[in-house]
Amino acid sequence: MTFQAERKSEPILQIKNLVKTYPNGTKALKNVSFEVPKGAFLSVIGLSGSGKSTLLRCINRIHEPTAGSIFFEGQDITHINEKHLREVRKNIGMVFQHFNLIDRRSVLNNVLMGRLGQLNDHFLGGIFQKWPEEWIADAHEALKIVGIADKAYVRADGLSGGQKQRVAIARTLVQNPHLLLADEPVASLDPSTSYSVMNYLRDLNQKRNITVVCNLHFLSLVRDYSTHVIALRNGEKVFEGKPTDITEQWFKDIYGADAKEVEIN
Template structure:
């Protein structure tokens, strides 16, 4: 059964055609990594998946529910089942680690912020928050302000907050792009461990080809708003991966220069 289904998706910004007749299906329990050069449409696709952007045409279904036509309460219900891990963490710096993790439960009961405010949160939520922090090895930081933590630690807190939702699907948008290589590997190890433990589906955008090869069950490549590669991890060779980054890769039609990319880059950590 498909967890994510995208059919004939088109998205414009003014006259700029960003996503072009895009088709993709991700099965329940799959770990799929999306690769592509800057400006190819990856981030726009992720925004469409969680309802932050509406496409011009086409459909998106998450866990058999239509995202493209959803509004208000219906969209909020869909989002509860799809946890998001962002590149920039999106934590509240002046609140404690514990309070930030509690926010992951905000949509689970009526009352909004009051439901997860530290002193008013139900015991079950407070216990679950500590369990989630323990799972990401950050329980000892529960009383610290998020601004006191390193980037890698903050991304662990973001994963714990996502776990508070008890989602079936994870949308991870460049989750290690702002981290150094060591912290990035630690975060990817943790994220994939959590996904496998809970039998979640994960759709993750990355720039790093070596990480994609290490973690993905399946690698999808995007170029100029279209899917140009869809391959099992074992059959994604250097030559096929190289095609993602060559020629006219941006949605505005401009080409990458030789300084921006060369085929040898597929063996390095950072591609774009």
């Protein structure tokens, strides 16, 4: 009996020797390289200022990389033009630490903003709010999935922090992204709400096969939710592996010799 060798699937994201230097001379990323398998939940860890947020903003091209390459679904997206970038961003969702909602608009309208990139005329939905009926149905379904269907017509500024983050996740959900980038999505939330939000991200990852790259501080969350981990320190990648590979010595290498792990319960 013969066995056919298992073929390694093409990674959804490849980062090659990525460098980001800001105009003031700060080197936020220094030759960072890694791959993200399709369907993975990759956590990026490290101290504040280690380059985590810069990394995510380079991946979706909010920031222009100084050097290196970014490949998404096999395409080099490092220096593509604006038209091509808009097409690529349809498949890359982003969840921010501070939610990025429009406070004066309803929850439903904030969720529908996730589909703006698919409108031929951005002003049609953005100003006059004449969204296609099927999109409105999708937005209601997304709110149901994240547990706040009853808040659809409430203004965003009337929500709690945890509810706002759920709206941000629903906004990404209606986009149907292949890759979701989450930048410290639970940093401003209490512990119980943090786990609730992380559960929704895990559901998107496992039930909808959306690849997730998530910046996190707490290793307890990393161990509970991640399939893969990389660590940054002073803009350099200092660790890559599985959550179970992070030993006490690795923790001190990443966070410093005097650091003590704090769990979120």
